[in-house]
Amino acid sequence: MSQIDSEIPSQAMTSETNSDSSTGIKKEDDQSTSLESLPSVQSQSGSVTEGTPKHRISQLLPPQSQNSAQEPRRTSSRSIKRKKFDDEVVESSLIKTERGRMTKLSTVTQVLEKLEPAVEKEQPPAPPPEKKKVSKSINSAAKRAKKQKPPAPASTKDLGRWKAQDDLALITAIQQTNDLTAVHLGVKFSCRFTLKEIQERWYALLYDPIISKLAVQAMNQLHPDVVAEVQSRALYSTEEESLMGTVSSTSQPTVEIFQELLEQNPDTFYPLRTAKALHNHWLLLKQYHLLPDQSVQPIPRGDHVLNFSDAEEMMNDEELREPKDDVLEQELSVSDRRNKNEIRHLEQELPKWQVLVDSVTGISPQDFDNQTLAVLRGRLVRYLMRSKEITLGRATKDNQIDVDLSLEGPAWKISRRQGIIKLRSNGDFFLANEGKRPFYVDGKAILAGNKQKLNNNSVVEISSLRFIFLINQDLINVIRTESQKLVPT
Numbered sequence: 001m002s003q004i005d006s007e008i009p010s011q012a013m014t015s016e017t018n019s020d021s022s023t024g025i026k027k028e029d030d031q032s033t034s035l036e037s038l039p040s041v042q043s044q045s046g047s048v049t050e051g052t053p054k055h056r057i058s059q060l061l062p063p064q065s066q067n068s069a070q071e072p073r074r075t076s077s078r079s080i081k082r083k084k085f086d087d088e089v090v091e092s093s094l095i096k097t098e099r100g101r102m103t104k105l106s107t108v109t110q111v112l113e114k115l116e117p118a119v120e121k122e123q124p125p126a127p128p129p130e131k132k133k134v135s136k137s138i139n140s141a142a143k144r145a146k147k148q149k150p151p152a153p154a155s156t157k158d159l160g161r162w163k164a165q166d167d168l169a170l171i172t173a174i175q176q177t178n179d180l181t182a183v184h185l186g187v188k189f190s191c192r193f194t195l196k197e198i199q200e201r202w203y204a205l206l207y208d209p210i211i212s213k214l215a216v217q218a219m220n221q222l223h224p225d226v227v228a229e230v231q232s233r234a235l236y237s238t239e240e241e242s243l244m245g246t247v248s249s250t251s252q253p254t255v256e257i258f259q260e261l262l263e264q265n266p267d268t269f270y271p272l273r274t275a276k277a278l279h280n281h282w283l284l285l286k287q288y289h290l291l292p293d294q295s296v297q298p299i300p301r302g303d304h305v306l307n308f309s310d311a312e313e314m315m316n317d318e319e320l321r322e323p324k325d326d327v328l329e330q331e332l333s334v335s336d337r338r339n340k341n342e343i344r345h346l347e348q349e350l351p352k353w354q355v356l357v358d359s360v361t362g363i364s365p366q367d368f369d370n371q372t373l374a375v376l377r378g379r380l381v382r383y384l385m386r387s388k389e390i391t392l393g394r395a396t397k398d399n400q401i402d403v404d405l406s407l408e409g410p411a412w413k414i415s416r417r418q419g420i421i422k423l424r425s426n427g428d429f430f431l432a433n434e435g436k437r438p439f440y441v442d443g444k445a446i447l448a449g450n451k452q453k454l455n456n457n458s459v460v461e462i463s464s465l466r467f468i469f470l471i472n473q474d475l476i477n478v479i480r481t482e483s484q485k486l487v488p489t
Contacts, residue, residue: 161191162201164218165230170202172234176270186235231272236281239268244282245292255279280412287379287409287464309466351456354473368472373423375470376460378408383467385421392462393418393435405465413437413463421454427480429454429471437463 166189173183180202184195193201204211219227236244243265247253259275269278285291368375376383383390383403395404399416406414415435422430432451433439439446440461446452454460456471 161193162215163190164215164222165226166190166193167201167205167215168219168222168227168230169233170198171205172231174202176235176237182235188233228272231270232274232277234270234272237270240270240273241281241285241290242292243268244278244285247282247291249286249291249294253279253282258282280410283410347457351471351473354456368470368475370475372472373475374421374429374454374472376403376421376467377470378465378467380409381407385423388423390421391417391419392421405462408465408467410464414465418462423479425479425483427476427483429469431460 169187169189170183173187174180177183177186180199181195184193184198205215206212243261244258247257247261255275258278262269262273262275262278282291286294289295371386372384373388374385376385387402390402392403392405393399393401393416394406394411394414395401396416401417405411405418414437418433418435418437419439420432420434422432424430430451431439431441431446431454433446433448436448438448439452440459441452441454442458444452454469454471456469456473458469460467460469
């Protein structure tokens with residue numbers, strides 16, 4: 001052993017000197033020969049093959065084998081780490097990675113085979129998460145959140161519907177009456193508002209600083225004429241109506257009386273009240289029997305029944321208090337329609353039967369005399385038609401007409417020359433409209449420039465006034481016979 005150890009370093013030195021003196025190509029050849037001798041050394045399990053130099057073997061053997069050559073050598077299955085050359089880098093790395101992958105896959109498969117039954121029993125495999133759908137749903141939810149705006153409060157929901165004139169009328173009416181229900185029923189706004197909307201707007205004007213500030217700015221920008229017009233239509237307070245009630249309903253007051261009343265009570269009446277406005281409102285109170293010295297008239301009976309409007313209104317008021325039944329309402333509507341058709345036919349036949357009765361009894365109605373052709377009868381006044389043509393309208397100082405409709409009730413919406421009633425030679429009466437507002441004959445509108453035939457018991461309406469047109473049948477029959485005699489045969 002000592003001789004071998006002494007020979008190896010000397011040979012190694014000679015080989016190194018030879019290699020230094022030689023070119024780089026010779027070194028590569030020596031290294032290639034060492035690589036060729038590597039498998040022979042590993043395959044012999046410690047034995048040295050013939051033809052292999054001893055100094056090469058000593059360089060490849062581990063130091064433990066050099067110290068004790070008699071001990072059995074242990075081999076390892078791991079690959080020997082050595083320096084890699086350019087032509088070996090790709091191939092060896094690929095082989096190593098493939099082996100590493102194979103070993104990893106084999107270990108993973110073995111672990112999975114052991115754990116597979118336990119995993120199947122405990123929990124089923126979960127489906128893979130759908131990342132795209134989640135992202136889409138998140139994006140859609142974000143877009144919806146952007147599109148959706150916060151709901152506007154109730155006070156600002158209908159902010160565009162309320163105009164400055166409406167706010168001014170609302171404030172003025174509440175100051176006069178202190179009653180939102182009366183304001184809802186009596187004030188005419190630019191748009192139809194419910195009682196709840198009026199309440200919400202009033203509370204917003206009181207307690208919402210933003211809305212109240214905007215409303216005040218809008219009202220300040222109104223023209224003075226518009227403000228005066230809105231305030232002139234303010235509701236009448238209870239104190240104002242009580243002062244107007246001091247004027248007797250049986251008298252015929254003039255505008256001067258209301259002017260004196262206005263001058264005596266300037267603090268009670270609204271500043272923009274005029275004597276003419278007080279007179280017109282007093283006429284309305286008188287028409288609807290709202291003055292203190294008036295009593296509600298009972299429903300006319302017997303021969304004084306002119307139509308069924310009063311009784312029908314009373315029945316409708318009673319029906320409103322009871323709960324509705326759809327089936328019953330349908331049956332009642334069918335029977336009501338049938339009864340109305342029957343009443344209409346009877347009214348159309350009534351003049352014929354009236355003529356027959358009068359011819360048999362010889363008794364004419366009390367409304368007529370020998371010179372009266374027809375009568376236009378209202379609630380308070382009867383207008384007698386004693387000529388073949390009469391004019392209807394509103395009498396003034398400069399305009400005198402035959403039938404002054406202002407005697408019946410409020411007539412400021414009626415034209416000075418509203419219409420003409422004319423009798424033709426054949427005994428037919430016609431009503432011609434010459435005013436701005438339409439007439440209504442038996443519910444049919446007669447516009448300006450048109451005319452309509454008047455029958456016996458026809459209902460004539462203009463503005464808020466209603467009349468019954470009655471014809472003297474005896475005198476009309478005489479006129480018809482005379483006109484037939486004058487016609488040449």
